Amino acid sequence: MTKETSNPELWLKDHGDYLYRYAMSKLHDEEVASDMVQEALLAAWKGWDNFAGNSSVKTWLVGILKHKIIDHIRKEIRTRKLTEAVESDPTSALFNANGSWVEAPASWSDSPESLVKSDQFNQVLQTCIGRLPEKQQIVFNLRELIGEDTETICKEADVTATHVHVLIHRARLALRACLEHNWFGGSRSS
Amino acid sequence: MRHYCKEASHLVSDAYERELKFTERLKLRLHLMMCSLCREHVSSIEFMNRLFENIRSQADEKGICLPEKARKRIEENISKAVHSDRP
Numbered sequence: 001m002t003k004e005t006s007n008p009e010l011w012l013k014d015h016g017d018y019l020y021r022y023a024m025s026k027l028h029d030e031e032v033a034s035d036m037v038q039e040a041l042l043a044a045w046k047g048w049d050n051f052a053g054n055s056s057v058k059t060w061l062v063g064i065l066k067h068k069i070i071d072h073i074r075k076e077i078r079t080r081k082l083t084e085a086v087e088s089d090p091t092s093a094l095f096n097a098n099g100s101w102v103e104a105p106a107s108w109s110d111s112p113e114s115l116v117k118s119d120q121f122n123q124v125l126q127t128c129i130g131r132l133p134e135k136q137q138i139v140f141n142l143r144e145l146i147g148e149d150t151e152t153i154c155k156e157a158d159v160t161a162t163h164v165h166v167l168i169h170r171a172r173l174a175l176r177a178c179l180e181h182n183w184f185g186g187s188r189s190s
Numbered sequence: 191m192r193h194y195c196k197e198a199s200h201l202v203s204d205a206y207e208r209e210l211k212f213t214e215r216l217k218l219r220l221h222l223m224m225c226s227l228c229r230e231h232v233s234s235i236e237f238m239n240r241l242f243e244n245i246r247s248q249a250d251e252k253g254i255c256l257p258e259k260a261r262k263r264i265e266e267n268i269s270k271a272v273h274s275d276r277p
Contacts, residue, residue, distance in 0.1 A: 008268045012261065020256035025245070034260035041264065042271055091196070100193035105230040112241035116248055125241075144242040150207050161208070169203035176234050 004057050006048035008041045015058050019065055026069050026146050028126060036072060040065035069146070070156065077138055077157045090133065091173045105176070108184050121183060128178035132171050139164055140171035194221045198228050202235055 019040060023033035044051075044064050051060055096102055115121045132140060139157070142148045148156075150164050157164070194217070201210060201218045210218070222229055256264075 008272065009265065012264055012268060016261060016264070017255045020260075021254050024254055030257060030260070034256060034264065037256065037260075038264040038267055041268060045268070045272065091199075095196040096193070098193050099196045101195050101227050101231075104227050105234060107230055108234050108237050112237055112244055115241060116244040145245065147246050165204050165207045166200075168207060169200050172203050172235060172238065173199060176231070176238065179238075180234070 004051070004053065006045055006051075008045040011041055011044065011057065011061060012037075015061055018058065019061060022062060022065060023069060026141065027072075028129070028141075032072065036065060036068045039068045043068065066146075073138060073142060073146075074156050089170075091170050094173060094177060103177075106180055106184060108180075110184075124179065124183045128175050128182065131178060132174055136167050136171040136174065139167045140175075143168055193225075195225060195228050195231075198222070198225070199231060202228075202232055206235075206239065 016037065019037045020033055023036045024030070027033050027036065040061060044061055047064070051057070094102055129137060129140070139153060142153050142156070143150070150161055150168075153164050154161050198218055198221045201214055204210060204214075205218075222232065
């Protein structure tokens with residue numbers, strides 16, 4: 001293994017795209033994502049002494065970036081007062097007064113593996129995630145895009161597990177409906 | 191007749207987040223046996239979960255690049271930091 005040196009300019013050159021891609025996959029905002037890359041590189045430069053050398057520099061940088069991203073989301077959560085009482089139930093529009101579906105869920109024929117590769121689908125998905133109310137969106141991003149478990153989200157957002165479960169449930173329902181209308185074609189099979 | 195779809199949809203989501211209680215599992219299973227709409231709903235929730243698993247594992251491979259403008263800005267800021275404050 002070649003001896004690594006602290007060289008943030010070189011890191012930017014070699015790993016900038018990769019770090020940005022990682023940040024974008026979690027944040028979906030070009031400006032915030034590139035800010036996170038910058039913060040991670042500067043933090044890595046200042047904390048170079050902590051680099052143990054038993055992983056690659058790239059892996060080490062990604063680890064720092066991940067922390068920066070989580071810090072950022074945590075701040076977002078604070079400023080948006082995720083701890084406020086759960087608002088009136090937005091999913092009730094999807095169900096009748098007697099508790100059954102207003103619109104019959106249709107069957108989805110594509111495979112998730114092939115859809116991930118479709119730019120068109122990814123655009124629809126981004127739009128649908130973007131339409132989620134912001135609390136749902138933050139929690140959903142942490143859960144499904146960053147891959148955190150509920151326990152970690154609770155700690156980060158300082159909310160109860162039940163609250164997080166409710167938000168994720170609502171996000172799933174809303175996202176499901178949005179994808180059905182905008183991608184799968186929303187057939188009414190009744 | 192009172193339907194259980196709304197409650198069932200909540201349990202379907204919760205099943206990914208926590209261990210369901212015995213009575214909840216039973217209620218959900220019985221309801222799914224009777225309700226084809228909710229079975230359809232369950233398969234789309236499973237679909238979405240597989241979708242996000244795929245997105246998480248492929249995030250590394252997708253070909254977006256750091257935009258030139260952002261790269262320039264970061265370069266300048268790094269060089270400013272490095273030259274004003276050697277550690």
